[in-house]
Amino acid sequence: MIAAEVHRIPERAARTRTLRFRLPSHPIATIFLIAVSAFVVAPLVNLALIAAQGDSELWPHLAAHVLPVATVNTLLLLAGVALISVVAGVGTAWIVTAYQFPGRNAFVWLLPLPLAFPTYIVAYVYADLLGGLGPVQSVLRAAFGWRSAADYWFPSIRSLGGAIFVMGIVLYPYVYLATRAMFQTQSAALIEMARMLGASKWRLARDITLPLARPAIAAGLALALLEALNDIGASEYLGVQTLTLSIFNTWLNQSSLPGAAQIACVMLLAVGALIALERYGRRRRSFTGHDSHPGSVQRMMLNGREKWLAAAACALPATLGFLLPLGYLAHEVIVRGLVTGFDPSLIRHTLNTVLIAGCATILILVLGFGAAFAVRQLRRRLGDACIFIAGLGYAVPGTVLALGLLSPLVAMDEGINWLTRMLSGTGAGLLLAGSIAAVICAYVVRFMAIATGFAQAGLARISTELDDAARAVGTQPAAMMWAIHLPLMRPALWGAALLVFVDCLKELPATLLLRPLNVETLSTYIYQFATRGNFEEGSLAALLIVLVGIFPVIRMVRYADDGYKPQPARPGSHRGDQRNA
Amino acid sequence: MASLQGMIALVLTVAFGSTGATSAQANQINIYTYREAKLIQPLFDAFTKDTGINVNVISASSGLEQRIKTEGANSPADVLLTVDISRLEEAVSLGVTQPIKSATLDKYVPAQYRDPEGHWYAVALRARVVYASKERVQQNALTYEELADPMWKGKICIRSGQHYYNIALFAAMVAKHGEAKAETWLKGLKANLAQKPSGGDRETARDVVAGKCDIGIGNTYYWALMLNNNPAQKPWAEGTKVILPTFQGGGTHVNISGVVLAKHSPNQANALKFVEWMVGEKAQQMHADLNYEYPMRAGVPINPTIAGYGPLKADAMPLSQVAENRKKASALVDKVGFNN
Numbered sequence: 070m071i072a073a074e075v076h077r078i079p080e081r082a083a084r085t086r087t088l089r090f091r092l093p094s095h096p097i098a099t100i101f102l103i104a105v106s107a108f109v110v111a112p113l114v115n116l117a118l119i120a121a122q123g124d125s126e127l128w129p130h131l132a133a134h135v136l137p138v139a140t141v142n143t144l145l146l147l148a149g150v151a152l153i154s155v156v157a158g159v160g161t162a163w164i165v166t167a168y169q170f171p172g173r174n175a176f177v178w179l180l181p182l183p184l185a186f187p188t189y190i191v192a193y194v195y196a197d198l199l200g201g202l203g204p205v206q207s208v209l210r211a212a213f214g215w216r217s218a219a220d221y222w223f224p225s226i227r228s229l230g231g232a233i234f235v236m237g238i239v240l241y242p243y244v245y246l247a248t249r250a251m252f253q254t255q256s257a258a259l260i261e262m263a264r265m266l267g268a269s270k271w272r273l274a275r276d277i278t279l280p281l282a283r284p285a286i287a288a289g290l291a292l293a294l295l296e297a298l299n300d301i302g303a304s305e306y307l308g309v310q311t312l313t314l315s316i317f318n319t320w321l322n323q324s325s326l327p328g329a330a331q332i333a334c335v336m337l338l339a340v341g342a343l344i345a346l347e348r349y350g351r352r353r354r355s356f357t358g359h360d361s362h363p364g365s366v367q368r369m370m371l372n373g374r375e376k377w378l379a380a381a382a383c384a385l386p387a388t389l390g391f392l393l394p395l396g397y398l399a400h401e402v403i404v405r406g407l408v409t410g411f412d413p414s415l416i417r418h419t420l421n422t423v424l425i426a427g428c429a430t431i432l433i434l435v436l437g438f439g440a441a442f443a444v445r446q447l448r449r450r451l452g453d454a455c456i457f458i459a460g461l462g463y464a465v466p467g468t469v470l471a472l473g474l475l476s477p478l479v480a481m482d483e484g485i486n487w488l489t490r491m492l493s494g495t496g497a498g499l500l501l502a503g504s505i506a507a508v509i510c511a512y513v514v515r516f517m518a519i520a521t522g523f524a525q526a527g528l529a530r531i532s533t534e535l536d537d538a539a540r541a542v543g544t545q546p547a548a549m550m551w552a553i554h555l556p557l558m559r560p561a562l563w564g565a566a567l568l569v570f571v572d573c574l575k576e577l578p579a580t581l582l583l584r585p586l587n588v589e590t591l592s593t594y595i596y597q598f599a600t601r602g603n604f605e606e607g608s609l610a611a612l613l614i615v616l617v618g619i620f621p622v623i624r625m626v627r628y629a630d631d632g633y634k635p636q637p638a639r640p641g642s643h644r645g646d647q648r649n650a
Numbered sequence: 651m652a653s654l655q656g657m658i659a660l661v662l663t664v665a666f667g668s669t670g671a672t673s674a675q676a677n678q679i680n681i682y683t684y685r686e687a688k689l690i691q692p693l694f695d696a697f698t699k700d701t702g703i704n705v706n707v708i709s710a711s712s713g714l715e716q717r718i719k720t721e722g723a724n725s726p727a728d729v730l731l732t733v734d735i736s737r738l739e740e741a742v743s744l745g746v747t748q749p750i751k752s753a754t755l756d757k758y759v760p761a762q763y764r765d766p767e768g769h770w771y772a773v774a775l776r777a778r779v780v781y782a783s784k785e786r787v788q789q790n791a792l793t794y795e796e797l798a799d800p801m802w803k804g805k806i807c808i809r810s811g812q813h814y815y816n817i818a819l820f821a822a823m824v825a826k827h828g829e830a831k832a833e834t835w836l837k838g839l840k841a842n843l844a845q846k847p848s849g850g851d852r853e854t855a856r857d858v859v860a861g862k863c864d865i866g867i868g869n870t871y872y873w874a875l876m877l878n879n880n881p882a883q884k885p886w887a888e889g890t891k892v893i894l895p896t897f898q899g900g901g902t903h904v905n906i907s908g909v910v911l912a913k914h915s916p917n918q919a920n921a922l923k924f925v926e927w928m929v930g931e932k933a934q935q936m937h938a939d940l941n942y943e944y945p946m947r948a949g950v951p952i953n954p955t956i957a958g959y960g961p962l963k964a965d966a967m968p969l970s971q972v973a974e975n976r977k978k979a980s981a982l983v984d985k986v987g988f989n990n
Contacts, residue, residue, distance in 0.1 A: 134984040196849065201860025202885075217861025227848040305810055308848025310989050318812045321712060322980035324740055404882070468713055475720040482724065499724050582713045586680055586706035586726065589687075593709075597686045600711055602852035602872065603880065606688075 098443035112473035123327025153237025158244025183390030185618035189302025247289030426573035437520020460518035467578030527561025772906035774943035798838025859889035901965035
């Protein structure tokens with residue numbers, strides 16, 4: 070707080086030419102923002118402290134034998150995942166927003182669902198399906214009379230290409246959801262006008278839709294890429310040496326946590342620089358719409374060949390990313406008798422999972438959207454810096470983050486213990502570090518970027534003129550946020566809620582390391598089978614994650630699709646979507 | 651902020667009824683484990699039945715030593731159960747252990763499989779062996795050194811070279827032959843691989859059966875688990891045979907499952923009961939039959955499937971030497987580009 074004010078003094082002094090302390094113009098917003106970013110930054114600072122404990126003795130080895138290969142692999146992996154997730158994510162988001170075609174209403178809620186699968190599980194599924202003894206190669210062998218894998222060539226899923234494919238089809242929903250939220254709130258008038266002026270479908274997409282959607286694409290892509298960057302399970306299984314794997318090898322095999330933290334910090338700096346660069350790239354462009362009637366785009370009915378093309382374009386990612394893995398897992402559930410031999414502890418694990426993910430989601434949304442509103446109030450660099458910092462937790466591998474979070478939590482616990490000893494004479498034990506609070510804190514740090522990203526993208530769509538007008542008539546910031554901003558950014562809110570919730574449901578590395586005694590989530594339950602090469606035994610739990618994840622998806626789709634319909638009783642309204650009532 | 655979280659913590663603590671705050675109750679023990687919960691749970695249940703002591707568990711795949719260290723004096727951890735000698739030594743070097751003083755353990759655990767100062771004890775053994783194609787491999791004996799022989803060019807499958815099962819094997823090779831020779835060997839093995847190191851030990855067996863390679867490297871118990879516990883994977887075991895390789899002039903590379911006693915163990919008496927119970931006949935038999943490990947205690951019969959591999963002649967080199975050479979082995983894996 071004080072530091073923040075000091076930080077602001079020169080700026081103010083320059084403007085007002087008076088050197089005196091003043092309360093910030095929005096003290097609550099400032100305090101809130103700083104508290105949120107301090108919370109997220111605490112484990113990262115601790116990580117830097119861990120890194121500083123080590124020396125540089127490992128670096129010659131890393132530079133000569135590890136990092137060059139790992140960097141190239143990582144960059145290729147990210148480039149491939151970016152390509153797939155942008156093409157699949159933006160393409161399908163635009164198609165379901167702008168057009169009506171057979172199956173469209175089903176695709177709207179199928180398309181985000183690959184997200185509900187842990188990436189490594191999908192990697193296992195495809196390794197099984199496309200592997201030497203899997204159904205695909207078996208059919209090929211039978212058809213062509215080959216006897217063994219040595220008789221023919223078949224692309225290996227356990228390769229860089231395989232990893233790109235698996236991560237691409239699981240992670241494109243980040244881009245899909247972010248972009249679709251944007252499409253839904255962007256000026257319908259602009260698009261309708263372009264349509265009336267006879268712009269072709271491609272031109273409309275290229276010249277109007279895509280440029281408008283850029284902040285959302287960037288936000289969604291950043292999430293997808295950071296998720297890919299931090300993956301361990303799928304990369305190791307598929308045999309791709311990534312930077313994140315090198316962090317783990319350094320930590321576990323060279324028994325150098327400082328060395329691992331050093332690599333993680335360098336990666337964090339690189340990621341931070343890239344995100345900052347992207348923001349800088351669009352600093353001067355205003356993406357704020359000036360349409361006073363933000364409404365949904367009217368969906369155009371597609372005919373003939375085009376409607377089937379649109380359906381196929383949506384069916385491909387939905388099938389590869391969701392239906393196929395779903396079918397595989399459902400098959401395993403039946404074959405292995407996981408329903409008849411139902412493990413009753415799964416009920417408890419499911420409740421745990423939903424409770425933890427639900428609490429974390431609410432906390433993250435309140436903090437993340439609150440921070441974005443605060444930044445809008447402040448309109449200052451400090452705000453931008455804070456929210457940038459608040460997003461960095463996503464850029465650190467989960468286990469590393471968990472290790473970084475432990476010390477601050479234990480320190481707080483020691484404070485609490487000191488207090489309780491003073492008051493009652495006995496310690497309270499590890500109240501935070503030894504309870505679910507640790508896991509929830511990890512989720513908050515890790516997934517804050519989703520909430521702030523969606524909130525900022527959503528807010529950017531709302532004209533600041535609206536704020537000025539509201540302020541002119543004396544509306545308080547909190548009231549403005551509640552009555553004006555929030556209703557206008559419902560799609561962003563639901564998009565963020567869904568992503569955060571599903572991400573919490575399936576989060577593994579931090580949960581694994583931080584959860585208290587005797588607590589399992591669905592994700593950790595699956596993992597215990599997967600570590601022993603028996604992931605199919607966890608199929609039912611994987612389906613439960615999907616099942617739990619489907620509810621918010623359906624809710625969101627309903628809400629978002631209906632959210633902009635005119636009130637039915639309003640006479641004379643011609644806006645809205647009549648074809649899809 | 652802090653109070654909000656504190657409140658959430660409290661509410662959830664009540665809701666879940668499990669926290670460090672209650673870690674020092676009379677009849678319980680808190681176990682941190684790297685072993686699969688499902689696999690080890692029957693052992694815990696049997697222990698509770700025998701002693702009336704309730705077992706609380708956290709299982710994870712990495713970082714538990716670090717967690718215990720950070721938790722400090724308030725850590726609820728009593729016992730850390732782990733596989734792999736290097737992890738046991740790592741726990742000791744992080745200072746999160748204390749010596750276990752138990753005549754029972756000293757009696758049943760051979761000196762080779764325990765820390766001279768009592769910081770860790772092994773409770774079971776596994777060996778890193780070869781799964782060979784029944785169709786295409788005639789021989790029934792092999793040395794680890796021969797894995798680098800060009801006769802196997804393009805015929806070997808293995809999981810990531812940085813996985814701790816492999817690091818332990820490679821570290822043993824460094825300890826036996828020195829760094830330079832081990833590097834040459836590792837290069838030779840790399841040159842013999844049919845595909846990039848990937849998957850797990852079960853996939854290795856699957857690839858052998860699919861014809862991708864003729865031999866694969868895997869742990870003893872996986873083969874038995876595939877054969878007996880997983881109908882879908884049974885063909886992967888049936889299409890292969892297990893060869894127990896040896897080092898030239900030595901025995902088969904074995905690794906251990908072991909226990910350490912946490913430095914700030916709040917339930918020390920129970921913890922001691924538990925580690926002693928683990929080398930009792932019942933627990934040893936469970937290790938052998940549920941997880942197909944070689945029991946530590948003499949006289950406890952090896953599971954018939956495992957016994958079917960032939961007699962195990964474990965290499966005599968002290969395991970501490972494996973742990974000592976782990977970093978070198980990991981660096982060699984990087985240096986020869988084993989995983990690339």
